[in-house]
Amino acid sequence: MGEGRTSLKEEISRMIIRSVADIRPAAEALRDIAWARANLRVAVADNIASKTPLMDEDGAILASEVFGWNAPNERWWADTRLALSSPLPRACRYESEPFWANADGFRTRQHNRYLDAIDLANFEKRAFTKAAIVIPVHLPFGQIGMATFNASHADQTDLSAEYEEHADELALLTHRYIAGCVKALRTRQWLPADCQLTKREVECLRWASIGKTDKEISMILGRSHATVRFHIQNAGEKLDAVNRSQTIFKAAQLGYLGFAA
Structure with a gap:
């Protein structure tokens, strides 16, 4: 561990969300950790099926206010068709482990043939990035969240080294963060509690x-x-x-x- 770097246990503790008020501070921590580790920019969606972006308790959109996606060509959260058009959330429907992707394909720990069929044409335009480490988060009741950790340099298309070194730990942090957001934000019970089928x-x-x-x-x-x-x-x-x-x-x-x- 490098001098001055916090431990993984400490980083995970910063992702704990007990109420809606904790969502923004945890997002800021996730942003800072990703940048300190490998100069990666973060984008988070708590539900890829929802058109509503993740917000803090005051209604501020975290993609803009915390994660800094504000340039005209970076406003991925404003594209309501993203979950259907981008290859990254599409891949999250078929993969539950961290992977990284660019215009040349998806790289996973174990081969996933479903990803081979995903169209990567116009990758940068459709994915709003040239390369990203992607963390799918499969939650109870069929909900899927995701985070992408994106190259900070406009011309960087290879994240293989960052993936090998950081993906597993980023996955732990991401899962803790998104799962906490979902629990804090869920206000309605859609399914009966403790339903046991024969x-x-x-x-x-x-x-x-x-x-x-x-x-x-x-x-x-x-x-x-x-x-x-x-x-x-x-x-x-x-x-x-x-x-x-x-x-x-x-x-x-x-x-x-x-x-x-």
Whole structure:
């Protein structure tokens, strides 16, 4: 550890968020840590599916006020189509470990074939960066957050050294920060607490989630049509769902319907 550098434990402690008031100080700490480590600029989204940028308790947009993305060509947070058009959040839907990317491709610890299919044309324009270390943060209920640690020099396209040295520790800091933000900002309970489905209910829902009808599920599981319908309806009541589709959706959000690799 270099002289004057704080320990990872101390850095993680600066990411603790107990209330909305802690969001901005933790963001400032994350910004400073990334710069001190490798002159990296930070961009954070707590939910890549949301058009609302991450804000502090006073409603200030952190991307601008804390992380300094203010140049006309840097206002990534103002692009409401970013999650659909940029290759970086798209990659976060298929990868849960840190990776780095530029116009030549994605680099991961282990090969991910889903990333090979992502279009990288006009990378810089669509990703608002020439190169970035990306930290996906997969949270409960299907929410995905992400942070990018971007090269500070306009002509730098290779972050391989920074990735090897810092990505794992940046991932710890990022996860603590984004998870804390989400808990502090969540004001509405969308799913029932402590919902426990039975083995039969999960079996029926897994088959239903890939398009099987009740009749087909009954043949697969060797149960009556009425029994299958009962299990799916019972699961829906537990999940406070209004129909079959929402039952499947909520069960998936709680991780009951995970697919094998």
